[in-house]
Amino acid sequence: MEMASTCSNGSSLTWFFRDKGFDDKSIHEMFRKCKRLEGLQRERASENWSYLKSVGIQERKLPCVISKCPKILTLGLNEKLIPMVECLSTLATRPHDVASAITKFPHILSHSLEEKLCPLLAFLQALGISEKQLGKIILLNPRLISYSIESKLTEIVQFLAGLGLSGDGMIGKVLVKHPFIMGYSVDKRLRPTSEFLKSVGLTELNLQTVVMNFPEVLCRDVNKILQPNLAYLKRCGFQDRQIAVMVTGYPPILIKSIRNSLEPRIKFLVDIMGRTIDEAAAYPNFFQHSLKKTLESRHRLLKQKKVDCSLNEMLDCNEKKFLLKFGLLEVSS
Numbered sequence: 001m002e003m004a005s006t007c008s009n010g011s012s013l014t015w016f017f018r019d020k021g022f023d024d025k026s027i028h029e030m031f032r033k034c035k036r037l038e039g040l041q042r043e044r045a046s047e048n049w050s051y052l053k054s055v056g057i058q059e060r061k062l063p064c065v066i067s068k069c070p071k072i073l074t075l076g077l078n079e080k081l082i083p084m085v086e087c088l089s090t091l092a093t094r095p096h097d098v099a100s101a102i103t104k105f106p107h108i109l110s111h112s113l114e115e116k117l118c119p120l121l122a123f124l125q126a127l128g129i130s131e132k133q134l135g136k137i138i139l140l141n142p143r144l145i146s147y148s149i150e151s152k153l154t155e156i157v158q159f160l161a162g163l164g165l166s167g168d169g170m171i172g173k174v175l176v177k178h179p180f181i182m183g184y185s186v187d188k189r190l191r192p193t194s195e196f197l198k199s200v201g202l203t204e205l206n207l208q209t210v211v212m213n214f215p216e217v218l219c220r221d222v223n224k225i226l227q228p229n230l231a232y233l234k235r236c237g238f239q240d241r242q243i244a245v246m247v248t249g250y251p252p253i254l255i256k257s258i259r260n261s262l263e264p265r266i267k268f269l270v271d272i273m274g275r276t277i278d279e280a281a282a283y284p285n286f287f288q289h290s291l292k293k294t295l296e297s298r299h300r301l302l303k304q305k306k307v308d309c310s311l312n313e314m315l316d317c318n319e320k321k322f323l324l325k326f327g328l329l330e331v332s333s
Helices: 002-019 024-033 035-039 042-054 062-068 070-074 077-091 097-104 106-110 113-125 131-140 142-146 149-162 170-177 179-183 186-199 204-213 215-219 222-235 240-249 258-272 277-282 284-288 291-305 311-315 319-325
Strands: none
Touching: 002 024, 002 042, 024 035, 024 062, 024 070, 035 070, 042 062, 042 070, 042 077, 062 070, 062 097, 062 106, 070 106, 077 097, 077 106, 077 113, 077 131, 097 106, 097 131, 097 142, 106 142, 113 131, 113 142, 113 149, 131 142, 131 170, 131 179, 142 179, 149 170, 149 179, 149 186, 170 179, 170 204, 179 215, 186 204, 186 215, 186 222, 204 215, 204 240, 222 240, 222 258, 240 277, 240 284, 258 277, 258 284, 258 291, 277 284, 277 311, 284 311, 291 311
C-alpha cells in the first residue's frame, strides 16, 4: 500500500513538473539527484513553488533554479524557507537582491540558518565588515554559505594576513571588493599567483597595494593569463622594472585581454600618437582609458590644436577639465 502511494506521489509530481515546463530528462535527473522527491506531496511542491515566485524569482527562471537544487521543493515552508528568505532580506539593499542570490545559488535555501548563515555573518563581522557590506558580499556570492569557516575561509584570511594585510579592517576591505576570492584555493591559486607577482619584481608593499586595489588579479591563473600577458609586455620592449611599476600602478594590465585591450592601445600609442612605450610605463593608467571614447577623441582634439603634452596631462582628468585645461571649451562669462 505504501509503495503504491509513493508511486502515485511520484507520478503526480511528474505531472506537476511537466505542467511547469520540465522535460522528462530533467525530471528523471531531479528524482535521481534528490531521493526526497519520491515521498513528496504535490501540494508541498506547489506551495514552495508559489512562495519562490512570491519572493521575486521569475517564473521562467524557476525550472532552472529547481533543477539545480530540487531539495528546495521538499523543505518546510515555515520551518526553513521563510526564515532563511527573511534573514537574507534584512541583508538586502535592493528589492531584487534576494531573488537574484537564490537564482545564482539555489542551494543557499537548503543550508541551515543557525548552523551556517549566522556563523558566517559573525565570522565576516569579526573582520570589520559592516552590516551593509555583509549583505553585499553574501548576496553577490551566495556560494559562501557552503564553504567551511574552519577549513576554507579561515585559511584565506590567514593567507591574506600573511601578505601583510593585517591592519585595521584591511582583509574585510579586500573581501568586500571581491567576495569571489573566498572561493579559490590558497595552495592551487592564491599563493602561486602571489609568488608570481613577487617574481615580476613587486615588493611586499607593492603586492599589498595590488591586493587591496584589485584582488581579482590574485584569483587569475598564472600559466593561462598572467604569464602570457607578462611575455607580451616584454615583447613590446618594456623593461622588468617598468613592468613592476605598471603592475603596481594598474594591476589589471596582467589580466586584460592582449588582443582586445593591450595590443590596440599600444599600437595606437606608438603608431598613431607617435609616443614611446616609456610614456605608458610612466603612466600605467593609460591602459585603463577607453580607446574610442577617450584616447582617440582627445588625441584628435590635441592634434587639431597642435598641443604637445604628456600622457598624464592628457588623461588624468575628466572630460570637462580636459577641455578647459587645453582651451577647448568656451567658458561663458
